[in-house]
Amino acid sequence: MSHFFADDGAKIHVKISGEGSPIVMLHGWTSSHQEWFPFLGQLTAKHRIYRWDARGHGGHPLGKHAAPSAKRMARDLQNLLDHYELDKVTAVGHSMGALTLWQYIRDFGTSRLERLCFIDQSPKLISDESWQHGIYGSFDGNKATEMMGWLKEDFAEGVLKLTAFGLNERAREKYLAGASGWEKSRQALRAQDPVPLIECWASLTAADYRDVLSGIDVPSLLVYGQESNFYRAETAQYVARQIPNAILHIYEGTDHSPHQWQRERFARELMEFINCPV
Template sequence: MAFFETNDGVKLFYVDKGKGQPIVLVHGWSGDHTTFAEPIESLSNNFRVVAYDLRGHGQSDRTDQGLTLRRFARDLKELMQHLDLSEVTLAGHSMGASTGFEYIRNHGTDRLRTFTILDMTPKLINDEGWNLGLWHGEYTRSDADRDLTQMYEEFEGFSRTFMKRTVPYLNATELEKTLKLSAANSPHVLAAMWHAMVTADYRDMLADITVPAQIAYGEKSTLYSKETADYLNERIADSTVIAFENCTHMLTAENPGRVEEVIRQAAGTPATKA
């Protein structure tokens, strides 16, 4: 466990465990590196696994600057340069996948071996020409404006509604526990990054993903649909769609063993025998 300082003076927390071919894991909005706690442990037996807290998240600096996906992608580039990583198996969940899209748009695929996308769309906002975004095509720009206003006024209220819809099976106790974890984040950081996601559109760069890609989705995800995964599959030349049965958008928590299996397969090494 260590800290790395970016070129604009923000300290990012990361773990670097194991030896061998590198794997870099990027968590999603409002999470941290522990999103991948179990895969980090198991994969580090065979690989060098790097997982970090995005700026404004977890143990990284709670900064007021650089709260854009372009800066997040720059942070990823600088971290990989700092650790001298190449032939990287990159995996991102939700906003972590958006960070990967942005990284490839700005910095190419030279350092990458593969890219694993865990339940994410290339464009959150739905409109007349696009219905594969958030909430299975229902989320519009006016919805985003409303949500951003609520985040700044009362983040707990937004978080409660969001989590109930994202993970509908949570009981009251589980929901309150989840909300407590969410409350540890800085509302202005999360609002800024929500804005970054709702204004992003990666449909025009999907053909630039020239490394093999794995496109995983939760079959019970209330956020994104199978059709979203199929859209990505059609536009990323060397890609495969992987369904997570009985999983929502929170598939990293619901089936971490399957996440490990997918990433291990992407890295090109078969699973170890029990």
């Protein structure tokens, strides 16, 4: 495990594998660099992979440094590119990672990015009367307040309920049945420090990147789960319409982590996307 220091002194851990052109992979909220481990076998033959644990994630103590807000993580990404002297980067972001990339593009532009991949995310999580493409299509301010209460009362259970009581009926059934996979996730979440992760959630739900999408001027691949816990097909189609010339793939029968359910397909399509002439 390598590391670099962000410009506020925070130590950011990064796992680096393979040789070739750079791919930076940004995990989802409450996850870690391990999210991307299943794809290394196919990607590292031709690419050097940078997988960070975002600040406040991966079990690394944050100390007195700034919480992992969207803006701070975007700056951390710029610090990573500076530290490792990376340009012409393919950046892949799942969920929170996609939001981090949109914040990065708002703050720093796309000059160091060659290709982008966004996985199952909306540019605005909170819904209102004029916006129904956020979480569940109906996650309004009242539900956001309720969710924050869940997180503060029992962080692990709050995260699980957010995932379980969404659009994916199988997830709800397995949660209510106490399936072993849910218990494993519960224990992993309880091992994490909830304070920075709750602050991170507050930042993510306050963000709105709809204005960023139309200005993305590098090739973009979109991957969405047909049975996402959080987003309907209309959300994926909205993002695809807004980003110029974006390529949209819907993974049938998959949830908020479509890349994990169809790993070989995702790795193959990502490689094809990277190798396709502009």
